[in-house]
Amino acid sequence: MSEQRVCVTVTDGVADVRLSRPEKRNALDPAMFAGLVTAGERLKGDRSVRVVVLSGEGPDFCAGLDFGAFRAMASGERLSATAQLPPSDGPAKAAGQRAAYAWAELPVPVIAAVRGNALGGGLQIALGADIRIVAPDARLSVMEVVWGLIPDMTGTQLLPELVGRDVAKELTLTGRVVTGEEAAALGLCTRTDPDPRGAALALAREIAGRNPHAVRAAKRLLDMAGRVDLAGGFAAEQAEIGALIGSPNQVEAVAANFEKRPPVFRDLP
CATH class of the missing domain: 3.90.226.10 (2-enoyl-CoA Hydratase; Chain A, domain 1)
Known part of the structure; x- marks a missing residue:
């Protein structure tokens, strides 16, 4: 086992x-x-x-x-x-x-x-x-x-x-x-x-205290570097940032920074 x-x-x-x-x-x-x-x-x-x-x-x-x-x-x-x-x-x-x-x-x-x-x-x-x-x-x-x-x-x-x-x-x-x-x-x-x-x-x-969606997206993008062509990498970067901006966890990250408090992020569904 x-x-x-x-x-x-x-x-x-x-x-x-x-x-x-x-x-x-x-x-x-x-x-x-x-x-x-x-x-x-x-x-x-x-x-x-x-x-x-x-x-x-x-x-x-x-x-x-x-x-x-x-x-x-x-x-x-x-x-x-x-x-x-x-x-x-x-x-x-x-x-x-x-x-x-x-x-x-x-x-x-x-x-x-x-x-x-x-x-x-x-x-x-x-x-x-x-x-x-x-x-x-x-x-x-x-x-x-x-x-x-x-x-x-x-x-x-x-x-x-x-x-x-x-x-x-x-x-x-x-x-x-x-x-x-x-x-x-x-x-x-x-x-x-x-x-x-x-x-x-x-x-x-x-x-673990960072936006888990951003952390996963960053790992995906960094793992692509050097393994796909630049056009593909740049396109993936824009797709990931587009999905993050305005998402609940990204909004929470901004709010927590302005309010000077620890963020409370939601795990992936």
Whole structure:
């Protein structure tokens, strides 16, 4: 069951999602893959959710594949393929890809809070988030080449957008480990903080206090940047602003600013 591997609580519009296998450094096994996908699908349909914080129980974010998966590979077996999942209509089809890309597909911002190890598949899960706050001494690596493999959880497509094609190749072809501080310098994370989960929750609460319709619209537009032509992007921008101006939540944002009070926004119907 997903509850055994991934725990989800929602408070005041902030979904706190935690990989919950600390005794195994939150390593990925079929149940963890299924738990991540199930959690993502659940949150996708929850209109009360405004922001998601993704983190790991214990000292690590996620140390990558469970060692049992590497032993199974000797006989050509792929344990992620045994995860029990419903069919997907999105671009990600394999279980590992869905476990990482589920977070990119959410209509609300996702903030990954990373401490300890984020290796291989663990790093790729963090790449699915919109924002990554990382402990300065965290250890991050595109580690698959060390095991004679390639990143196959969407990392080959998402990593170059963050760090550039050349840096993505260097990290992928060497498997070298970088600290949180170097990750920030490379663009692999948004910023560092000695308490990444606390910082992520504080940021999430700030975002959750904004017009949820504007936040979702902004994520849609920013995700389009560089993936559609300029004419399409500009047209989408005008369509989104047209829908926002005069809407109840936008009117409330203006009123709250003038009246110097916290806004009270309505969640999506």
